[in-house]
Amino acid sequence: MADEVTIRVAGPGDAELIHKALVSLARSRGTEEKMVASVPDVLSHGFGKDPAFETLIAEVDRVFAGLCLSFASFSTWRGERGVYVQDLFVEEAFRGRRVGERLLCEAARRGRRKGARYLRLSVDVENTKAQSFYERLGISHSRDEQIHMIKGEEFEAFAEAEQN
Template sequence: MAVTEKSDLSFRLAVREDCPAILAALKLLAQSIGVSERCESTLQDLEMHGFGDKPQFTVMLAETDGKMAGMCLYFPMFSTWLGKPGLYIQDIYVHEGCRNAKIGEKLLRHVSRIGRDEGYAYLRLTVDEGNEGGARFYSNHGFIRSDDEYIYKLIGPAFDAFCDA
């Protein structure tokens, strides 16, 4: 199905029953940037951490003709330097057949407006190395690359060893 800018587009918050479609989109995102092996999330992970007793993230879905065209997974954060809360955009994905209809931009703007209305003052995200398309997209929409900080991570056995030391 070809989607155009004139196609009916709606947004809604994801519910637990959307987890299979969200997981499929995350796997397609990882595949599209050549890092399929890095997407370790399972259906149970998404259900528990997104829709369980203590939700850790929110997913906004973009739909055309009642089908998911794209999704944006995000969660709150806080900047001690700004003294304000913001939203961290973890993943944004638009299905291939729905691209070139500005769905990604509309989805990101929709999430941004909701965030602003709820008191959030900024967006933050990272772009995977090698994802030139993503970097261009954000740059074209006014995002600036931070040159004053680096991201470090502690995961897997290294995280466990650090905790247990």
């Protein structure tokens, strides 16, 4: 069954499909209200002259099975390029067929060809199924770091603040 999976790089014509999968991912996590990105956002930021991310699409018999959305990263401490996986989604009907693993491996291969030497991702604290999946693949939890974030109006105010 796993041999039926094909992976391709998404193009601009896939923006709606990508958005739909991201909404499904948010819905599966019970956080659909947090998903505010639109199809035009996916199109404008993922494709064109300076794309912010790359999306790999997995298909089984030409049917969408999942996606892996990633972008380049850099570790100043390691002095190396890396790959950051922002989103990994596999349709329920295709889970258990190594689709997610294949997508992650392809993202790693593509990154390695561009000089990447590591892969990073973050997982929702409550998503224990995903945590177990990543651990099985050898992608272990980094106990040395915590993610901190500022967003929305607070980010705007921070970016505009004058530093004296």
